[in-house]
Structure formats: C-alpha cells, structure tokens
Amino acid sequence: MFDGFLAPRYIGWMIDGLGVTLGLSALASVIALVLGFVLCVLRLSPSRPVAGLAAAWLSAFRNTPLLVQLFFWYFGVSALLPDSLMAWLNAPHRIGVEAFGAPWPPFEMLAGLLGLSLYSAAFMAEEFRAGIYSVAPGQTAAGRALGMTSTQIWISIILPQAVRIARAPLAGQVMNVVKNSSLTMAIGLAELSYAARQVETETFQAFQAFGLATLFYIGAVALIGGFSQLAWGRSSPPTGAAR
Amino acid sequence: MNPSVITDNLIYFLVGPWPQGPLGGAALTVILTVLSAALSGVLGLVFGVLLSVLRGPWLAVLRLGLGLFRAIPVLMLIFWIYFLAPIAFGLDVPGVGSVVAALSLIGGAYLAHTVHAGIEALPRGQWAAASALGLSRRQTLWLVVAPQVLPRMAPSVVNQWIALTKDTSLAYVIGVAELSFVATQVSNRVMVYPAEIYLFVAVLYFILCAGFELAAGRLARRYRSLPA
Structure with missing residues (x-):
C-alpha cells in the first residue's frame, strides 16, 4: 500500500491534470462571475416577465445536479446539434494568433466549461443578490432625496457596497468551482480527478x-x-456557501 | 423530442431493476439523501457543539479536520472511502455505504459551522443566567440553547439537504445504481435521445430539490419574524 512513491511518469500525469483543473476553473470562474452578475441584474429587473424568467433560470440551474447538467451538455447537445456543426467542433482549428498556438479544445473541454460556468453562474448571481439586498434601503431613499437618478444611485451607492459585501462569499464560490471541476471527469475530461483515477488503475497505488x-x-x-x-x-x- | 424513451423506461428510472433486482433509480436517490441527511445532522450537531465548548489544541484539531472536509471535492472523499478503506482497514465498504459516509462527513462539516454560529449568536448572558439558576452546562445546552438555536438553523439545514440531494448523483462514479447511473444505463442501451433522458432526469432532481427550496424559504420567513 505504501510501497514507495509514484514513478515520475505518473507524477507528470497528475501535474498535467492539475493544469487542466486550474485552467478550467479559472476560465469557468471568470465566465460565471460575469454571467452571474448579468443574471442578478435581470433577476432584479422591474419588469416582471424578465425577473420571473431569470428566477426560473436560476432555480433550474441551482436545483439540478452538476453531473446531470454535464451529461446533458456533453451527450444531449451533441445529439441535438446538426452533424456538420459537431464535425466542425470536433475537428481541430487554430484559435487566436499563431504566436499563442493554443490547441483547439476537445469537445469534452467545451462541454465541461459550458456546464461548469452555467452552474456556477447561478450561485454567483445569488451571492451578488444577497450583497445588494444587504445595502440598507434607506440609502436609496437618501440618494433620491439628494436628487440622484436611479442609475447614479446604483453605480455610486449600491454596487460599491454590494460588491464589497459579496466578494468573500464569491471567493467561496470560486473554491466551489475548483472542487466541482472534479465532476468533469465523468465526461472524460482529463483533469486532476481523472488523472488520479487513471494512475490508480495503472499502478494500484491508490x-x-x-x-x-x-x-x-x-x-x-x-x-x-x-x-x-x-x-x-x-x-x-x-x-x-451553497453549493 | 421523443417522449416514448421516457415512458418506456419510466419504471426503471423510478425504481431501477426492483422488484426483480435491487432497488435503484430515483428511489435509491431518495434513500441515499435521507440516510446522509440524518447522519450529517447528527455529526453537525456533535461537531457544532464541540466547536462551542472545546478550547485550546483540541479546538484547533477539530477546526483543521472540518476545514479539510470542506476543502476537498466530494468525489475525492468518495474515492478515499471506496478504494482505500478496504486497503487501510480491511473493510470492504459497499458503494452505498461509501457514498453515505462521504456525504455525511462533508454535510456534517458544513452543518457544524451553522450549529456553532447559532450557538454563538445567543447572548452570553443566557449561559450566566442558566448557571445562576443552578443548571449544569449540559442542561443549559439542551433546555436553553437548543430550543432557541435549532429552529433558526432550519433554513440552512434545508439548504444542506438540497446540496446532499444533488451530491448523491456522484454515486454514479462508483457504480451505485441511483438515478444518474440508471439514466446513463438507459442512454447507453437505447443509443438515441440522450437529451430527452437527461432533461427528464434533471426534472426529477428538480422536483426533489425545489420542494426543499420552497420549504427553506417558508422557514426563513417564519423565523425572521421571531424576536431575536
């Protein structure tokens, strides 16, 4: 069981997996933060249909397992998309300028990134909303009494305080993104958990x-x-933090 | 969209191969959730009370332990228990047991802090008052603190149940035949309409979780109106 440490080759696999985990988590966190903010704004929209749709969207993504969402994006969407588009997605393309030379991501990476981002965005939206709610309503009234427009009130009174309140919970959500990225192993993405499982299968050094x-x-x-x-x-x- | 793939396999989605074989599908998902919710509740209470009463190095050890359980992915803990308990302790833990153990430990680690925060939120004067009335620390905990703290924790406990319900889907990775696993079985067998299958399964999970979410909202509103 404790017979020595992993051979360098396998440590290499694990480090490659860590790289995928970190890259995926970083990208998904950035997308989720931006999308989460947008969803929060829509959720607080004065228009009832818009707010209702946003609420339904958030509820759907928060109340179903990430694993099932990943299966849906990976297996479901590939069956729904036209064959020509799937062929295009699966064929390698060069993205960005030659200098970066980033390889075209495999489909499981695209599906994993999409699934993880959408799932996390719903939780980030709720953290933003909690931050906005915790700014005392009297401050909006005070801003209005000073003759500020509602845009001014949002930009210079509510948002700066809301973001300050929400940033620690949002950091907690970024931690959840890192942990949740482990589920992408189920759709065959070679991240850290996948690498660990592979090494375990090859070496029995669980x-x-x-x-x-x-x-x-x-x-x-x-x-x-x-x-x-x-x-x-x-x-x-x-x-x-909800997860 | 093709609904027949759902209607043809509906019973299999709900109970798996039962009654010919073991119970599976959505029924097993509910059982996994209920078992791990109950166990994580017990662990959360015990660790939460310990967080409030322990001092010095033992408190540091407990905090570190709870922190570790909250820092690792649920999937990793399931692997640890499933693959390593047999090697380390000679225990052959079945898949269902591994999942319940992992979810209870992680759920308990989260709940411990909820319980601890609830206890700390009570004015310290209540402990002094109880002690002046001649109550022991244990009596104070059960007769004074618990009745005030437990109802207020209800919303975050229900939120933990939502997380647990979703996390039971991870049992898939070690081949426990709960709802997600059964869904992939059906999908692999029929080879068509994966979108329909996973959407339907998502709806089943949504019904379970959204029920809890409604309950959490109700409880939160009810206890917000209580005097602090």
Whole structure:
C-alpha cells in the first residue's frame, strides 16, 4: 500500500491534470462571475416577465445536479446539434494568433466549461443578490432625496457596497468551482480527478494517487482562501456557501 | 423530442431493476439523501457543539479536520472511502455505504459551522443566567440553547439537504445504481435521445430539490419574524 512513491511518469500525469483543473476553473470562474452578475441584474429587473424568467433560470440551474447538467451538455447537445456543426467542433482549428498556438479544445473541454460556468453562474448571481439586498434601503431613499437618478444611485451607492459585501462569499464560490471541476471527469475530461483515477488503475497505488490529488485540491482551495484573507481581511470565506 | 424513451423506461428510472433486482433509480436517490441527511445532522450537531465548548489544541484539531472536509471535492472523499478503506482497514465498504459516509462527513462539516454560529449568536448572558439558576452546562445546552438555536438553523439545514440531494448523483462514479447511473444505463442501451433522458432526469432532481427550496424559504420567513 505504501510501497514507495509514484514513478515520475505518473507524477507528470497528475501535474498535467492539475493544469487542466486550474485552467478550467479559472476560465469557468471568470465566465460565471460575469454571467452571474448579468443574471442578478435581470433577476432584479422591474419588469416582471424578465425577473420571473431569470428566477426560473436560476432555480433550474441551482436545483439540478452538476453531473446531470454535464451529461446533458456533453451527450444531449451533441445529439441535438446538426452533424456538420459537431464535425466542425470536433475537428481541430487554430484559435487566436499563431504566436499563442493554443490547441483547439476537445469537445469534452467545451462541454465541461459550458456546464461548469452555467452552474456556477447561478450561485454567483445569488451571492451578488444577497450583497445588494444587504445595502440598507434607506440609502436609496437618501440618494433620491439628494436628487440622484436611479442609475447614479446604483453605480455610486449600491454596487460599491454590494460588491464589497459579496466578494468573500464569491471567493467561496470560486473554491466551489475548483472542487466541482472534479465532476468533469465523468465526461472524460482529463483533469486532476481523472488523472488520479487513471494512475490508480495503472499502478494500484491508490493511496499515493488520491493523496497527491487531495493535496493539490487542498492547496488550490487554500490559495483562494489565503488571497481572500490577505486582500480583504476576512478570516475566511463564509462556511455555509451553497453549493 | 421523443417522449416514448421516457415512458418506456419510466419504471426503471423510478425504481431501477426492483422488484426483480435491487432497488435503484430515483428511489435509491431518495434513500441515499435521507440516510446522509440524518447522519450529517447528527455529526453537525456533535461537531457544532464541540466547536462551542472545546478550547485550546483540541479546538484547533477539530477546526483543521472540518476545514479539510470542506476543502476537498466530494468525489475525492468518495474515492478515499471506496478504494482505500478496504486497503487501510480491511473493510470492504459497499458503494452505498461509501457514498453515505462521504456525504455525511462533508454535510456534517458544513452543518457544524451553522450549529456553532447559532450557538454563538445567543447572548452570553443566557449561559450566566442558566448557571445562576443552578443548571449544569449540559442542561443549559439542551433546555436553553437548543430550543432557541435549532429552529433558526432550519433554513440552512434545508439548504444542506438540497446540496446532499444533488451530491448523491456522484454515486454514479462508483457504480451505485441511483438515478444518474440508471439514466446513463438507459442512454447507453437505447443509443438515441440522450437529451430527452437527461432533461427528464434533471426534472426529477428538480422536483426533489425545489420542494426543499420552497420549504427553506417558508422557514426563513417564519423565523425572521421571531424576536431575536
């Protein structure tokens, strides 16, 4: 069981997996933050149909498992899209300028990124909304009494405070993105958990493989927590974050 | 859209191969949720009370332990229990047991902080008052603190249940025949209409989770109106 550590080759697999996990999580977090903010604004829209649709969207994404959503994007959408588009998506293309030379991502990467981003965006939207709700309503009234327009009130009174309140919970959601990215192994994306499982299957060194992967995850989550603490002086992101 | 793939396999989605074989499908999902909700509730209460009463190095150890459970993906913990418990302790943990153990530990680690925060939110004077009345610390906990703290925790407990319900889908990775696993079985067998299958399964999960969400909203409104 504890017979030595993993051969360098397998450590290489694990580090490659960590790279995919970090890259996927970073991209998904950025997309989810932007999309989450937009969804929050739509959710608070004075138009009832818009607010209702946004509420239904958020509820649908928050109340179904990420795993099922990933299966839907990976297996379901590939069956719904026209064959020509699937062929195009699966064929390699060069993206961006030659200098970057980034390879065309495989379809499981696209589906994983889409699924993880949409799922996380719904949770981020709720964190933004909680932040906005926690700004005392009297401040809006005060702004109006000073003759400010509602745009001015939003930009210079509500949002700066709401973002300050929401940033620690949002950091907690970024931690959840890192942890949730592990589910993309189920659609065959070669990230950290997938690599750990592969190494375990090849070497039977389950303890070493899962131990190293666990350490990598704890390290990544601790880095986010440490950043949140250093930058904003919060002891840690809140513990009860919905996931 | 082709609804026949759903109607033809409806019973299989709901109960798996039962009664010919073991119970599976949505029924197993509900069982996994109920078992891990109950166990995580017990663990959360115990660890939460300990967070409030322990001092010094033991408190640090407990905090570190709970922090670890909240830092690792549920999937990793399931792997640890499923693949390593047999090697490390010679215990052959069945898939269902591994999943319930992993979800209870992680759910309990989250709930512990909810319980702890609830206890800390009570004015310290209540402990002093109870002690002045001659109550022991244990009596104070059960007769004074618990009746005030537990109802207020209800909304976040229900939110934990939503997370648990969704997390039971991870049992798929170790081949436990709950709803997600059964869905992939059907999808692989019929080879067509995966979108219909996964949408339907998502709707089943949504019914379970949205029910809890409604309950959480009701509870939150009810207890918000209570005096602090």
